[in-house]
Each structure stands twice: as C-alpha cells, then as structure tokens.
Amino acid sequence: MRTLLSATLLVVAMAGPLQAQTAGTKPKPVTTTTVRPPGVQTPADAANAMAQAERLALQSDLAWVGEYNGAITGDVSERMVNAIKEFQKSRGGRETGVLNPQERSALADTARRRQENAGWKIISDAGTGVRLGIPTKLVPQQASDANGTKWTSPTGTVQIVLSRRKEANPTTAKLAEQEKKANGRTVDYNVVKPDFFVLSGLQGLKKFYLRGTFKGDEVRILTILYDQAVENTVEPVVIAMSSAFTPFPTGPQAAGPPPRKTVEYGTGIVVAEDGSIVTDRQLVDVCLTIAIAGFGNADRVAEDKERDLALLRIYGARGLRPLSLAGSNGKTGVDLTGIADPQSQGGGNAASTVKASVNGTDLVPAPALGFSGAAAMDSDGKFAGLAQLKPVLVAGPANAPSQAALVPADAVRDFLKANAVTTSGTSADAKASVVRVICVRK
Numbered sequence: 001m002r003t004l005l006s007a008t009l010l011v012v013a014m015a016g017p018l019q020a021q022t023a024g025t026k027p028k029p030v031t032t033t034t035v036r037p038p039g040v041q042t043p044a045d046a047a048n049a050m051a052q053a054e055r056l057a058l059q060s061d062l063a064w065v066g067e068y069n070g071a072i073t074g075d076v077s078e079r080m081v082n083a084i085k086e087f088q089k090s091r092g093g094r095e096t097g098v099l100n101p102q103e104r105s106a107l108a109d110t111a112r113r114r115q116e117n118a119g120w121k122i123i124s125d126a127g128t129g130v131r132l133g134i135p136t137k138l139v140p141q142q143a144s145d146a147n148g149t150k151w152t153s154p155t156g157t158v159q160i161v162l163s164r165r166k167e168a169n170p171t172t173a174k175l176a177e178q179e180k181k182a183n184g185r186t187v188d189y190n191v192v193k194p195d196f197f198v199l200s201g202l203q204g205l206k207k208f209y210l211r212g213t214f215k216g217d218e219v220r221i222l223t224i225l226y227d228q229a230v231e232n233t234v235e236p237v238v239i240a241m242s243s244a245f246t247p248f249p250t251g252p253q254a255a256g257p258p259p260r261k262t263v264e265y266g267t268g269i270v271v272a273e274d275g276s277i278v279t280d281r282q283l284v285d286v287c288l289t290i291a292i293a294g295f296g297n298a299d300r301v302a303e304d305k306e307r308d309l310a311l312l313r314i315y316g317a318r319g320l321r322p323l324s325l326a327g328s329n330g331k332t333g334v335d336l337t338g339i340a341d342p343q344s345q346g347g348g349n350a351a352s353t354v355k356a357s358v359n360g361t362d363l364v365p366a367p368a369l370g371f372s373g374a375a376a377m378d379s380d381g382k383f384a385g386l387a388q389l390k391p392v393l394v395a396g397p398a399n400a401p402s403q404a405a406l407v408p409a410d411a412v413r414d415f416l417k418a419n420a421v422t423t424s425g426t427s428a429d430a431k432a433s434v435v436r437v438i439c440v441r442k
Helices: 003-007 043-048 052-064 078-090 101-118 172-184 228-244 409-418
Strands: 120-124 131-135 141-145 148-152 158-166 185-192 197-203 206-215 218-227 263-270 276-280 289-292 299-304 309-313 333-339 351-359 362-364 375-377 383-389 404-408 434-440
Touching: 043 078, 052 078, 052 101, 052 228, 078 101, 101 120, 101 351, 120 228, 131 158, 131 228, 158 228, 172 185, 172 197, 172 206, 172 218, 206 228, 218 228, 263 333, 276 383, 276 409, 276 434, 309 409, 333 383, 333 434, 383 409, 404 409
Parallel strands: none
Antiparallel strands: 120 131, 141 148, 148 158, 158 218, 185 197, 197 206, 206 218, 263 276, 263 434, 276 309, 289 434, 299 309, 333 351, 333 375, 351 362, 362 404, 375 383, 383 404
C-alpha cells in the first residue's frame, strides 16, 4: 500500500499550547482578517461552511471514487480540495475545488454504485462486538472462531482478518513491534499513537494494511491483505474500512441523523397566489424563524407527519407564480428543480435543475443540499411530486434507505386539499415557482 495512503489514514493533533502574555510586554498589533465576498470564497472557505456530517459524507464519497486517500474525519484539508478538483477534472469540468449541485449528485451516485458493487455493509462481529465495514461481495466467505473472524474472496485474492487476544500490560508500541515481526512482513510505513497503531507494507507477495488497539488486556487488530493486481479496487475499500473500524463500541451503534444545523436551507414550491408554499416538514422542524428569501418571514400553518409535508404561508407577497400541479404520467425519470445550499454556489441563490430516476419512492442519485422540498417534473413537464433529502449516513450499508425520496403528486395534492388550499397554478416553469426556504434554529 502506498505510504501516502497509510499516512493519511491517521488523525494528527495540530493545535499547540497558547502562550500567555507576560506583564510589561509590548502588546502585539491587532491582526485583521479580510472577509471575502461570497463570490470569491476559496474552496476551503466553502468546505468550512458545510456541516461536519456533510464534510464526512463528501470525503467518504471522494474516497469511494478513488480520488481521496486521506482520513475520513470531516476536517478540511488541501488533500480534500485537490480530490474535489481531480473529480471535476475526470468529468471534464472546471477544477474549482467546489462542487456544484450536478457534480455533487454525480459524485454521490458514483460512490453509491461503487459501494453496491463491493457489497459494502456495516456489521457487528458476533464474537467480539467489533463494529466494522465489510465489502461482502469481494469477500463472501466467512469463518469465525474464539480468536476472531476471517473474510476471504473465493480465490484468496483479498483477505480480511479480525483478530483478538489477551495480553498482559499491552502498549501500542509493544504490539506494533510484535506485528512488524509476524508473518515475514516488510513494513514500509508505521505510526504508533497511545491509543492505536497502523502498519502497512508487504506480507509475502500481498500488500497489507493493519490497524490495532487494546482495552485493558484485550487486543483487537484488523488486517487487510490483497494482491497487488487488485490494488485499485481494494484501496478505496481500505480507507472506508479504516474509518469505519470501531474495535470497542459503546452505546447504540446504529447510524443516526447528524445534528441539526443552526441555519438550514431548502426549497419550497409556491402552490397558490395567497402565499401558500409546500415543502419538506423535516426541513422546517424546530425552527425559531422560517424565512422565504426575497419575501420575509413565513408561518408554518400545517403539517403531515406521515408524508413529511409542511404548509407555509407568506402574507402580502406579490408576483408569485404558483406551479401547476396537474397530474404526472408516472414515468421513472424526473427533473428536480430546487435552490442549492449557498455554499454550493458561492453564496448564490439561483434555482437549478438536476436529473434523477424514481425507484419506487426513492430518488437516485440524491440531489445536493438545499434541494429538500424541490419540485419534481416528469418528461412532459408535469408535476411528479416533491423531493425530500434524508439524513446522511457516513460509511453506511449499501442497502440503507435512500438518501432522497419522492412524495408523489397525489399525496401533495391531497395534503393541500385537506388544508383548504386552492391550487389554481398554471405555471409549468418550475424555476419560477420555487423559493428558498431558510430555517433558523437555536
């Protein structure tokens, strides 16, 4: 495995101690920071504006497509920005370091397909309770005993070994030295921290990656062995496995939703001239204030918890263009029209359209942040429903619920009818009928 790959699978503390100013010393000049206008934000600025869960998902997706070989920590780095540029370059786009909504959707879709091809699943090992990610299609054969579990490919090309043992007074330094000498290994990279250690190199003719730790006298080690011929296929999996490896889990291990952001952006669909707007209920959940960009504050007047729909209303607005909610033909391809999160468009607020396929109620690929509440239009330009984004699952199973869903047109119409909203819109221009919804929380 490349030294670069192994090195970047680690989290290194960079902060140093603050130096106290002693009495009588000359105060330092005040340092001023230039605030860049939104249109000239650097890629790092744009990434730092994301929520932690969004950065984790972005790094995970970049790793799965083979562009990012760093630790999936959510921390912004030059490596992460360069990975974004490489992905844009591979698609023939401008290398800006900031993904637009179409690029983010394409990245998510590609990563999802790679996970599905590998059979990626987050599991709990029955014997140890260790939580880890396994590419079940690459290593379908499994055997367990009291010392751990082994997963292998049919021909032995890829092997994943989770081992456990008891050892008196272990330290990571001592364990690392033992593992270096085992199985005729040639180590080309190693790092030892107080709570874990990592080794990589060659074991015979195979490459290996090893990560280990201990708790009390219990030692747990994850080893990945693979032929050099499958390096390009396996290395993205190694990065994902390293980030997903939880040797001593505590508390509930099921992936849950990320913390709600203080300010969250989404999309609403204008459905009536009286200022009625329909959107995703979860988008406007627990808001201190709900605002519609360009129109001011909105009231939340009704909700449907089963369908996760919310009805908003603004008052005194002029120039609204309600969307025609005439029935769709039920085709599987739709155009999603929404307003992406400001950080995705350099602080802008333009409406854009991306394509998606409908599989039952799932939307694939999931659109970018900000598209929750977007209008879905079929190939004949008729209203097909309302798009909803779901919480991000980082390194989650390939068979996890879809990251985006479609509330069918009939359900939206029934919700509005139940709340006495008269829908008489005639506009077929979804871009003219969507608005940005802003939720401000504590």
